[in-house]
Amino acid sequence: MRAALLFCLFMMSVPALAEPVEITHRFGITRIDAPPQRIVSVGYHEQDFLYALGLAPVGVHEWFGARAFATWIWADDARKAVGAAPQVQRGFEIDLEWVWQLQPDLIVASFAPMDAATYAQLSRIAPVVGPPEGFPDWGAPWQEELRLIARATGRDDRAETVIADVDAVLADTRAQYPAFDGASVAVAHVEGTKLVGYGPADGANRFMADLGFEIPAEFETLANAAGNFSVSLERIDLFERDLALWLADTAGRELIEALPAYQASALAQAGRSVWADEDETGAMSFQTPLSIPWAAQRLAPKFQTRIARGKSGLTPAIRTVGCAHPGHSQASADLFISISRMTHAPLDRTRDDTFPRPPFPPQIAERHSGRLHRHMLGRAGRAIGTGAGGRADGAAIDPVAL
Numbered sequence: 176m177r178a179a180l181l182f183c184l185f186m187m188s189v190p191a192l193a194e195p196v197e198i199t200h201r202f203g204i205t206r207i208d209a210p211p212q213r214i215v216s217v218g219y220h221e222q223d224f225l226y227a228l229g230l231a232p233v234g235v236h237e238w239f240g241a242r243a244f245a246t247w248i249w250a251d252d253a254r255k256a257v258g259a260a261p262q263v264q265r266g267f268e269i270d271l272e273w274v275w276q277l278q279p280d281l282i283v284a285s286f287a288p289m290d291a292a293t294y295a296q297l298s299r300i301a302p303v304v305g306p307p308e309g310f311p312d313w314g315a316p317w318q319e320e321l322r323l324i325a326r327a328t329g330r331d332d333r334a335e336t337v338i339a340d341v342d343a344v345l346a347d348t349r350a351q352y353p354a355f356d357g358a359s360v361a362v363a364h365v366e367g368t369k370l371v372g373y374g375p376a377d378g379a380n381r382f383m384a385d386l387g388f389e390i391p392a393e394f395e396t397l398a399n400a401a402g403n404f405s406v407s408l409e410r411i412d413l414f415e416r417d418l419a420l421w422l423a424d425t426a427g428r429e430l431i432e433a434l435p436a437y438q439a440s441a442l443a444q445a446g447r448s449v450w451a452d453e454d455e456t457g458a459m460s461f462q463t464p465l466s467i468p469w470a471a472q473r474l475a476p477k478f479q480t481r482i483a484r485g486k487s488g489l490t491p492a493i494r495t496v497g498c499a500h501p502g503h504s505q506a507s508a509d510l511f512i513s514i515s516r517m518t519h520a521p522l523d524r525t526r527d528d529t530f531p532r533p534p535f536p537p538q539i540a541e542r543h544s545g546r547l548h549r550h551m552l553g554r555a556g557r558a559i560g561t562g563a564g565g566r567a568d569g570a571a572i573d574p575v576a577l
């Protein structure tokens with residue numbers, strides 16, 4: 176009897192993959208025959224999803240931040256809870272040789288720099304979980320990403336529990352701060368001499384909307400396929416809302432605060448800007464079931480303070496021609512022109528990247544990871560071996576030709 180009870184308890188702790196499962200994602204259908212034991216995450220934030228599901232990856236891909244195990248403050252307790260001490264791949268692109276050396280039986284790439292060719296190469300090593308289908312690059316809601324990973328690992332019930340828990344935190348936060356409801360918000364960062372904003376489908380703006388904020392409708396029109404848009408520094412007016420959340424480092428903040436247009440704006444005069452620190456910037460970029468509750472509890476009090484200041488009686492100082500903004504007087508357009516003497520540069524909806532990058536502060540990643548950047552396809556002559564189930568059998572394969 177005792178042996179039978181222990182067996183039952185053991186089986187309850189094993190992921191529910193009694194039969195092979197098939198998952199559908201952007202790049203096709205993946206079949207997983209057995210509960211994975213060696214999971215490698217090649218995307219930029221999937222480690223958080225695995226930890227939230229109670230799984231311990233053996234390898235993860237660092238996005239930015241140079242944190243131990245590529246795990247930020249909001250996820251470290253969950254990492255420790257599952258006993259994970261994963262190897263870390265640095266550099267933006269997926270390192271095929273690194274993946275192969277870890278001998279995974281499942282590769283998670285739901286938020287990864289991956290096209291169809293890269294997917295095919297990874298599939299020669301192990302089954303691959305690609306991005307959820309039906310969404311643009313980097314645009315899938317975190318809930319759909321979690322469900323997809325959970326399906327592949329037999330953790331469907333756990334995923335729904337996690338989603339419910341996160342929803343409860345967001346709902347409680349929104350109820351605690353009713354001033355957020357209907358307030359307009361802009362999330363932005365500095366990229367060189369450009370200001371970068373986000374469309375409503377971006378994770379950061381979904382987060383703000385969940386707290387009750389309104390995302391400017393014109394941001395959807397401005398956003399490119401990657402979910403963001405960039406404008407010249409002169410177009411600070413686009414971000415003049417009831418609240419602006421800046422994902423900027425010290426240099427970026429100094430640059431923005433030195434702009435005459437910013438100094439003349441209600442963002443400065445009424446104190447409507449929130450300047451995220453490095454951890455907060457990371458959380459807003461990651462947008463995972465672990466970072467979102469942490470960000471809500473960390474940032475909501477700051478938002479409340481700025482919203483209260485914005486309602487202290489100061490009126491917006493500027494309005495630019497051609498950019499309607501409730502509450503701004505038309506006469507203030509002349510004031511803006513006379514103060515800043517700036518002309519409006521055209522909007523830049525295109526990016527130079529050969530592969531779309533996720534909408535996050537690139538200067539942070541460049542600072543931490545640029546010197547470590549390695550292109551997986553630039554290793555002509557390198558060979559990896561693969562056999563059944565992704566194990567090495569000595570057969571040489573050129574990664575470029577896979």
